[in-house]
Each structure stands twice: as structure tokens, then as C-alpha cells.
Amino acid sequence: MSDGLLSNIALGFSVALSFDGLLYCTIGVLLGTVVGVLPGLGTMATLAILMPITFHIDPTFAVIMLSGIYYGAAYGGSTASILLNLPGTVTSVITTLDGYPMAKNGKAGQALFITAIASFVGSFLGAVLLAVLTVPLATVAMQFGPQDYFMLMAFGLIAASMLSTGQPLKSLIMVFTGMLLGVVGLDLNSGAERFTFGSPDLFDGLSLVAIAMGLFGLPEIITAARGGPEGTVTDEKITLRSMIPSKADMKASAMPMLRGTGVGSFFGALPGTGGVIATFLSYALEKKISKTPERFGKGAIEGVASPEAANNAAVQTAFIPTMSLGIPGDAVMAIMLGVLMVHGIVPGPAVISENPSLFWGLVASFVVGNVLLVILNIPLVGLWVRLLRVPYHLLFPIMVACVCVGVYSVSNKIMDIYILLAFGLVGLGLKMLRFDGSTLLLGFVLGPMLEEHFRRAMVVTGGEFSSFIERPISAVFGFLTLAMIIWFSTTALLRLTKK
Amino acid sequence: MNTSLQSRLPDLLGAGITLALGIWVIAASADYDMGSLRDMGPGYFPRLIGLGLILLGGLLAVLTLKKPGTQFGSDRPALSSVLLISASLISFAVLIERNGLFPALFVAVLLSTFASDNRNVVRSVILSAITAGVSCVVFIYALGLSMKVFQL
Numbered sequence: 001m002s003d004g005l006l007s008n009i010a011l012g013f014s015v016a017l018s019f020d021g022l023l024y025c026t027i028g029v030l031l032g033t034v035v036g037v038l039p040g041l042g043t044m045a046t047l048a049i050l051m052p053i054t055f056h057i058d059p060t061f062a063v064i065m066l067s068g069i070y071y072g073a074a075y076g077g078s079t080a081s082i083l084l085n086l087p088g089t090v091t092s093v094i095t096t097l098d099g100y101p102m103a104k105n106g107k108a109g110q111a112l113f114i115t116a117i118a119s120f121v122g123s124f125l126g127a128v129l130l131a132v133l134t135v136p137l138a139t140v141a142m143q144f145g146p147q148d149y150f151m152l153m154a155f156g157l158i159a160a161s162m163l164s165t166g167q168p169l170k171s172l173i174m175v176f177t178g179m180l181l182g183v184v185g186l187d188l189n190s191g192a193e194r195f196t197f198g199s200p201d202l203f204d205g206l207s208l209v210a211i212a213m214g215l216f217g218l219p220e221i222i223t224a225a226r227g228g229p230e231g232t233v234t235d236e237k238i239t240l241r242s243m244i245p246s247k248a249d250m251k252a253s254a255m256p257m258l259r260g261t262g263v264g265s266f267f268g269a270l271p272g273t274g275g276v277i278a279t280f281l282s283y284a285l286e287k288k289i290s291k292t293p294e295r296f297g298k299g300a301i302e303g304v305a306s307p308e309a310a311n312n313a314a315v316q317t318a319f320i321p322t323m324s325l326g327i328p329g330d331a332v333m334a335i336m337l338g339v340l341m342v343h344g345i346v347p348g349p350a351v352i353s354e355n356p357s358l359f360w361g362l363v364a365s366f367v368v369g370n371v372l373l374v375i376l377n378i379p380l381v382g383l384w385v386r387l388l389r390v391p392y393h394l395l396f397p398i399m400v401a402c403v404c405v406g407v408y409s410v411s412n413k414i415m416d417i418y419i420l421l422a423f424g425l426v427g428l429g430l431k432m433l434r435f436d437g438s439t440l441l442l443g444f445v446l447g448p449m450l451e452e453h454f455r456r457a458m459v460v461t462g463g464e465f466s467s468f469i470e471r472p473i474s475a476v477f478g479f480l481t482l483a484m485i486i487w488f489s490t491t492a493l494l495r496l497t498k499k
Numbered sequence: 500m501n502t503s504l505q506s507r508l509p510d511l512l513g514a515g516i517t518l519a520l521g522i523w524v525i526a527a528s529a530d531y532d533m534g535s536l537r538d539m540g541p542g543y544f545p546r547l548i549g550l551g552l553i554l555l556g557g558l559l560a561v562l563t564l565k566k567p568g569t570q571f572g573s574d575r576p577a578l579s580s581v582l583l584i585s586a587s588l589i590s591f592a593v594l595i596e597r598n599g600l601f602p603a604l605f606v607a608v609l610l611s612t613f614a615s616d617n618r619n620v621v622r623s624v625i626l627s628a629i630t631a632g633v634s635c636v637v638f639i640y641a642l643g644l645s646m647k648v649f650q651l
Contacts (some may be wrong), residue, residue, distance in 0.1 A: 039560050087554060169509075169559050183548065187541035192531060194541055222614070223576045223585050244521050327649060335624045338649045365636040400584075400611040401604055404591040405634060416525045419590040421585055451544040463537035496565055 008360045009131070015361030020061050025365045028065040029372050032072020036089055037384045039307050041395070043073040043089050043233055045220040047335050049399060052406035059343035061086045063336060064365040070317045070332055071123060071366070074275065075373045078115045078308055079384050082108060091275040091311040093446065094283045098296060098303030105299050109242035114231045114301055115308050116377040120370055122261045122309035125280035126316025127366040129265050130323075134352065134359070137324040141349035144325075146456035147468050151477040152271065153327055153446050153453070157439075158481050161273025162488050169492075174435055179450065180445025181206055189455065201415040208338040210407050210416045211444060212331075214423025215430070215437040221399055222428065233455065243378065245301075253305035256286050261307030268314030271321045272442075273331040275314040282310035316366060323359055324349060327446070331438035334445040342410075350397035507563050514560035519611035521552030582612040599647040600639065 015021050018086075035046045046069055054062035077089030082099035095115065102111040159173035185205030196202040202216045245253075260282040267278040286306045287296045296303050319336075320329050326347030328334040337347050345351060345358070352359040377384075407420045430437050461467040469475050534540025550635055566597045587610040594603035609627040 046534065053638075054641065056644065135601065166505070169555065169562065170513060173513070173552065173555045173559065176548055176555060177517075179544070180520070180548045180552070183545050190532070190541045190564060192541040194531060195527065218584065219576075219645065221611075326630055394626075397608045397612060397626050400608050401585060401630050401634045404595075404604060404607050405600070405638050405644075408591070409638070409646070412645075414592050414596065417588055423587045424584075424588075425581075428581065431574060433509045434514060447548075454544070455539045458539060459537055463535070464528050492562075 005131070007276075008356065009364065011357055012188070012362075012364030013355050013368075015060060016064070016364035018278050020058070021361060022065060022368070024057070024061040024065040025068050025369050026372060027216075027377065028068020029072035029369045032069040032074075032180045033076035033373070033376055033384065035069065036073035036078075036092075037387055038075025038395075041221060041224070042216065043070060044216040044331060046073070047332060048209070048216045049211065049406060050182045051335055052209050052410050053402070054339055055342050055410060058339060059345060060355075060361050062339050062343070063358070063362055066336060066339060067319075067362065070311065071362040071369065072373060074119040074312050075116070075119045075377055076316045076384065077110065079121070079310075079377075079381070080388065081103060082111045082304075083385060084388065091279055091314075093276075093280040094302055094307040097283070098298070098300050101297065101299035102304065107299065110245040110249060111301075112381055113243040113245055114249065114305050118253065118257045118260065118305040118308040119312040119377075120285065120374050121257045121369045122264055122312035122314075122405055123316055123366065123373075124454075125261045126265055127363060127370070129313075129383035130316050130319050131360075131363045133269075134268070134320050134324045136354050137320065138349040139279070141325050142372070144349070144473065145467075145471060146453040146460065147471050148477075149325075150450060150457055150470060151474040151481065152325065153450050154329060155481045155484075156321075156329060156482055157272030157443060157446055157450075160442055161235060161272075161439050162484055163273050163277050164436050166434060166438055166439075168488055170434070171436045171439040174430075174437065175443035176410065178440040178445075179447030181211065181440075182444045182447030182453070188452070194379040197490075199415070201413055204411075205414075205448075206419060206444075207407070207410060207416050208444070209410050210420040211339075211423050211442055212335060213403055213407055214420045215441065216331075217399070218420070218424030219427040219431050221396070222424070223401070223431075224396075232472075242463040243381070249301050253301050256282075256302040256306035259285060260306035260312040261305075264310030264313030266440040267310075267472075268317035268322045268329075271327050271356055271478045274318060276313045278310040278314040279307035282306045282435075312330065316368030319362070321348070323351060323362075326351065328442065329450075331441040334441050337445060339448040343373075343405055351377060354376065436448075510559060510563040514556045514563060517552050517556030517559065521549045521554075523550030526550065542551055580614040583610055587611040587614075595646070597650070598651045601635050601649045603630050604634050 005257060016025065031046065033044060035041050047066055050069065051066065054066060073089050074091055077087060077092035078095045079098060081087045081092045081095040081105050085095040085096050085100040087096055099111045099115070102108065157175050161175050162168045166172045182205070184202055186192070186203050187194055192201070263282040263285060264275070264278040267273045268275065283303060283306065286302045287293050290296065290300070290302065318333055319331050321329050322333040326337065326349070330336045339480070340347060345355060403420070404417070407416050408414070412414065427437055457467065468478055502532045528542045528545040528549065529544045531542030531545065532540035533542040533546065541550060590610060591603045591607040594606060605627050609623055612623040636649050639646060639648060
């Protein structure tokens, strides 16, 4: 086993350290850092906008690059949090709580340094967990029946809506709307057209690219067109010397980093939950166990170290259910799966054994990418600080060009451009009504799988629901799903009656 | 406007749209064969989704009437930006197959630059030409997409 692991790791590094592997990994983490640093340019928007470009390169390198953007943004997001009090990404909101006060106390350099180290520790350990856990999990998943898949996905969707940043009920509505959009096209079992309005362009279903770009890319472009992000950058020069934290600070942040990694790894791997929750919980945990909780919010180094480690660990472990079960835990993972599917790779437990160089190359690229990121974020941090001053209107044309060409190039269908536009307007409406579009995307990707497994389960058992309880895995996730629904409805009811 | 209505409006609107969508789905899937639980037809799952939408939409409406919900999102975009970006995409859709990538991108980017605060026409033209040119090189020559560059 360990022999196999070693040879797999060697295989992974041979992919990740090849010329193309290094190239796409570098492009990914560079872009990710830029996106993360710039507030107002989100990870989801960037991934959605760049996804179609990766359809034209090898799937392994496509996923390596897109993942690089994802975890690079998780690194870079904290820079704007610390220097501007503006989170660059959603997952670095918590970092503003203590990171910005640290910068105001003249410890900006040290905050950035600790952040980079915490991110590295979280990412690295997350990647190790990914390497160790995914294969055994995939082996177990080979035994999964349709009932188990169904319950696992239902759990993921419910968890994603209950724990999303928006209101649970509204997120659940988004899940259902997403599943409805997933129905569009020819029914695989019967060949019947569903919601195609007779248009042959819709026989293959709605394009994931058009929906993702429309919901996340266009609204961001439109709202950011005016003004863009605001805020003044501290003029304080951040030298390498000013970044080295004191021994006491290093010691004070070592355990929080490890605890953060633990919290992040757990919530990252659980379908439906993810980085945002992990950062909130790890911050709360540090505050709770601290002997001096009153320092939190005033520049406590633990309050920076732990959530950053959690965030980055969650990013890595999010790949565990995606790669082993073929079940994406969040909208970003849904995009990763979408990319693999476009390349003809069917997500599921067989992916790793059929494409070992894809999975191990990806894992190895995480390690390579994280080393690159430490280099990018510690000696080169001054560059990113300057980037915060780049006028937004110069980025704008590039984004528009990528959106236009990207959505059209997927299958050279003009219809997709109009679908993109329609979803862009829907996305704006959702933003105004405060509905969370990422759960819609999750529903869109998982919906067809959910239907397929449900149908299969009903065929196998002859319409008996009892098999959902008789199979242990399905029963456990069914129970968890039910418990979550009851918990959230009772707390909502209590809040309603208490006023 | 009445403040109690205003604070309920976004969620009521959301609930209304959800209910309407659910009812429409059930009506539209009446044409699809439902099959039975044991052997589900193409109409089974859509009906379930429609039912779910109606239930959730109704629940949202009831909850919002009991207790006001969320306010409208604060970052409301300017209408002119929305129209310009829409025009930009439509122009790309119209031009790409007829005239090729360069003119399509040039027009699309040019239109979009006016969605920002920028009113400098010369700079917009230069920016659009550069973006369109670089995109042609990247997408057609480097990434090998099969699209024509220019045709009158």
C-alpha cells in the first residue's frame, strides 16, 4: 500500500513538474493571487469566465490551472483584508477582524507573513489528507448503491442550503430551481424532450458555462463597471524585515494553525459545507479557548492564523468527495466536475483508477502551487500591494472578451450567448432579491444525478422506499439530512414565536 | 411606500416568482409521461420539482408575512451599465459568425467600456483594438479555436 502510494506520488510529481504542469500551475496561482488580492473580483466569477478556455487544453492541466486559481485566491484574499479592511474573497471576511487591526498597529507585514505561513500549513496538510483519504474512500464508494448516492447528494444539497451565506429557505428554493434547469434537454432514459421548446440547441441541456458565467460573471462585471472597489491602501512600506514575526507570535500562532487546519479539513471534505463556515467556526473556537478573548478583534494573531489555515485546508479537502465520489460539495467543485465531464471523464469512484496521472498530478500540483504561493506572497507582497492601485477599467475589457469568446467557443452555438445574457439578468435579479446563486449551480449539476439515482433505486427495489433505510450509508445520511431539516425548522420557528 | 411593505417586498416577490415557476412546471410537465414509482417516466421528476417549488414558495410567503425579511440588495447596478453590457453581448452574437472574431470583439469591448465611468472615446477605441487583437492571437493561434478572424 505504502509502496503504491510512493509510486503514485512520484507519478504525480512527474506530471506536476513537467513543463506544461509547471506552466499551468504557475498561471493558475498567479491569476488566483491577483483575483484574491483585488476586492470585487470574485473567485467564482473568474473560474466561470476562464473555464471554457480550459476546454482546449489537456484535462489534467485544465484542472491544475483552475484549482490554482481557487487556492491562489484563498491565499491572496487575505492581503486586501489586512491592508484595506476589504475582504478579497468571501472566505477572508474573518481575516479583516484581526488582520486589519494588526495593520493599524503597524504590524501589517507580520500579519501578511503569518497569513502566508498559516495558508501554507493548512493547504499542505489538506493536500496530504487528500492524498491519503481519497483512494480508500473511492474503494468504499465502489460498493455504493443508487440509494447511497441519492442520500449523500440530498444531504449535500440540504447542507449547502442550510449553511450557505444566504437564508436557508431561499437557498433551498435555489437548489430546486437549479435542479429544474438540469432537467432541460433530452431525457436519457426515454429520449423524450423536456423543456426544450422544440429548439435543437437545447437537446443537450443548458450549458454549465452559460449558467455559471451568467450568474457569477456578468453581474460582477455590471456592478463593478461603475467605480469598482474603493479603499485606501496603507502607504506603509512592507519590507521583508518588517514581516518576520517575533518568536512569541510564532509560538502563539502554531497551535491555532493546526486547530484551524483540523476544522477546515473536516468542513471542506463534508459535501455542502466549506471554507466560509470553516473560517467562522475556527475563529469562534480560538476565541472560546483563548485565555484572553478580549484581545480578539483588536489584532490577535491567533484570529488571523487559525481561520486562514482553516480556509486553505478546506479548499484542498473539498476535492476529496469530488474526486472519490464524483459529488461536488460546492459551486467551485461543480465547475471542476463540469470541466472533467466536458473532457469525457465521468465523475465517480473509478476516476482515480482510470486516470491516475490526473488525480496524482493534481495532488502534486497542490504542493508545488503552495510552494509557489509562499514565494509569491512573502518576498513579492509589495507587488500585490501595488496591484491594489490598478484602475479597474483596464481589467474590464479583458473580462468582457473572455466572457464573449469563452461562452461561444464551448460548442460554437450563438444560442449560448443569449442564454448567458438571460442568466446574467437573472443573476442580477437574484442579487437584488438576495438569493444565493451558488446553490442554484449545485442543484443544476447534482439534479440530473439525483434523478438518475432515484430512478435506478426505484427500478432495483420495485418502488420500495424501505431500501433507503436498510442500506447503512444511505440510512446514516438520510438521518443526518432529516436531523438538519428538523434542527433548522425548529430554530426558525422559535425565532418566529419569540420575536 | 409603506415601510412594512417595503421590507417585505423582496421576499414576497421571490416567493411569488417561486410559486409561479412551480405552477408553470407542473402545468408544462403534464405533457410528459409520468410513469409509475417503479418505472419513472420523464415527467416524474419535474413534477416533484414543481411541487417542491410550490411548497417552498408558499412557505417563504407565509414566513415573510409573519416577519419582514430581507431588504433589497444594496449594490443596485446602473441601468445604463446593464443595457450597455447587454448590447455588447448581443453585438458579439450578431457579428461573430458573419464577420469573424476581431470585429465582433472590437465592437463588444468598445460598447462595454462605456458601461464604466470612462467617457474617453479615443482611449476606448485603442483599448478595444488591443483587446480584440490580443484575443485573436491567444484564442485562435495559441489555443487553436476554430473561428475566423476577419470577414466583411
